[in-house]
Amino acid sequence: MQRTRRSLFARLVIRVAVVLAGGAAMLMTAAWLYARAAADEAYDRLLQGAAIQILDGLVVEEGRITVNLPPSAFELLGLAPRDKIFYRVMAPDASTLTGYEDLEFPVDIANARTEALFQTSRFRDQPVRMVAASRAIADPSIGGWANVLIAQTTEARQQLTTELTTRALALVGVMSLLALGGTILAVRYSLRPLDVLGDTLRRRDSQDLTPLAVDVPRELAPFVESINHFMGRLDDRLQLLQRFIADSAHQIRTPLTALSAQVSLINEEALSENDRRHLDRVKNRASELARFTTQLLNHAMVIHRFDSVQLSPIDVVDVARKAFRAAVPITIDPDIVVSFEAPPEPLMVLGDGLSLREAIVNVIDNSLRHGVVSSLAVRVIRRGDFVLVEVEDDGPGIPAQDWAQVTRRFVSSKSGEGSSGLGFAIASEVATTLNGALAFRERTPGTGFTTFLELPLIDARPSA
């Protein structure tokens, strides 16, 4: 048994979602890295600016460096309002002029002479960002490079990073959701032809083996072609089979006729009681076989006609009357009341007269054979846009649970009787081909069991 795997839709959406989630994660990481770099850059400039200002404040007076910390330098650093500041100003001889003497730069500050150095480090158990900057002191007595170290805690940087990242997060989130939503819509839209195709196949009549005529995207075309190819082959096979059956039936009829003739020539008088009974059975079986062969031929004929004959407007009343005459034999038991009722005006349907007649004949025949006790009524009535050909008898009828079954081939209501029938099958096939149906109605105290063909009128115009 074929197992149903996860739907194409789910596969696509899950994969796209995974890709989107992965992409979003990567974007977020990138956004965080960028945000951190941006925050570092922004606040590093403040640090550097403050360092330059402090270095500018160094003055050599009487062979001594004096420090005058410009408050503006600290105001600059104060733009990170919650962050602590640690600084150290060093003379060329590395002695501390002012500030936190325990503040050390993690790398050699000699490199700070060309440009300011930045480091992320720790000071007094808190993460800090540090800058080291140098300035040449142009005084003969204390020549050399004065250094300033500034460390600032990183609250503002982290806050800015978080803020930037959060904004990016919102953006990426919205974009991902949009992309996912768009994907779902696109996948739905793209998969719609599949649904249409499935629907077409599902709604198709089981007998219909004509090529599928649906517009499908290029990707589905091979699939549809395969189906059509396969159906074509199946159709060919079926036609072959039917022709074989028809040929066989035809071939069987001739010896059967001969057989019947031979049987009828047997002198019954000369037979014993027992043999006569056997002979009766042989006669019955032979006629049954003849009827069955005829039905087979009719069936083949009906199918052949629908394959080859163009449907045309026909009058159901006329066809039904002819069928009634054909089906009710002249030799019918005179105790059985038969009747035919039809409206005076013609009721037109699109169909094939011969096939339809055959269908009605089969229904009446079935009723006569298996249903009728004392009355048979055939009626043609119009109901809305449909015309109904009803065959009512006073027999026991077919139980409702068997209705679906009896329209199949070689099944009859009373299995024990051995009367394998194609009658309902032919009638049903014809009705379906004409966009109608074969249906049954249970007997009620007032009415008998009714079998009816329901066919659509050509159009709803009252004049039709």
Place this chain on the structure above:
Amino acid sequence: MNLSTMFHAVVSGFVTAALASTSALALEGERSVFPAPGQERTRLVINGVTDADVIAPLIRDFQETARDVTVEFNDYVSNDLFREAELACRQQTSHGDLWISSSVDHLVKLANDGCARSHQSEETERVSAWANWRDEIFGFAFEPAVIVYDASQVPPEDVPRSHVEIAELLRRKPDEYWTRIGTYNVQLSGVGYLLAFHDAQQAPTSYGRLLESFSRAQVVTSCCNKEVLDLIEEGRLKIAYNILGSYAYARYLRNNDMRVVVPRDYTLILTRGAMIPTQSPQPDLAARFVDYLVSERGQKVAREKAFYFAENAPLPPGVDGPISLIESGIGRPIRVGPALLAAQDRATREEFIRNWSSLFAPGVP
């Protein structure tokens, strides 16, 4: 007693030299105890730089909300409190539950060195941004630096209404005001230094001129506002410069001749900061007091009984000054923040004080 030493030093005119010697003494805070109105359960120790009688109304009102708390308030000179606090912080020992100082630069330095405990509450949200740093220092008072003069000694035409006018007055009438002007000794007083440092920032030229005039007029300097105000009341001084608004106005309420002028060119505005030290034995109790100080109730009491000036209120009646300090842009709040570290820098401070001292006592290095 130190105050009398100071007094004599001032009177005898050897101001700077005498003060240099007293600064070497470590001052113990003056202790005031406010017993709990109810059954005492805990004792809150506050080490502060504020006259006890100024902050008393706030403490008493606080005790109404916490009836089982006895408050011990130790009044320090700002530099002494800073020294003690720094030492305690470095040695990780406790030094009171709460520190209060108008020398906010000291508090900023202490907070920068990790001596402060962070505290956040609904009440602390009310503190203006300029008066709160890292939720560690909370400004709870609004103190403009004002000019005080004795109306009985200073004729109306001499009343200075800006920094420049003081300098001009001293040039116009040097003899009348010679040794009759008083101000903070920046060497002794942290608040004095902070104000002088910011004066130099705000108006470098006019402040330079002002200092020069002060120097010529042999300005009397003192550690504390209270002493300068006392000297005016006693008739020894006529004008005092850079007096904290609350002290000045309290004196005016007592003696209507002590007039208060809020300078009209610019006015430095200081806040008093409260800080819970890391080693505070009772940080929760201290936080409760901080919450009280900045609460609506505390601020109302402060405005009515303790500090008189407030950020969002008009000047108290009788004060000569611009109608609105902040909106006119005349008021320049000294922002509690890392910029104050520059003022606290050892080298910068030494340099500043050296320059200041050289002006005030020529010949004494």
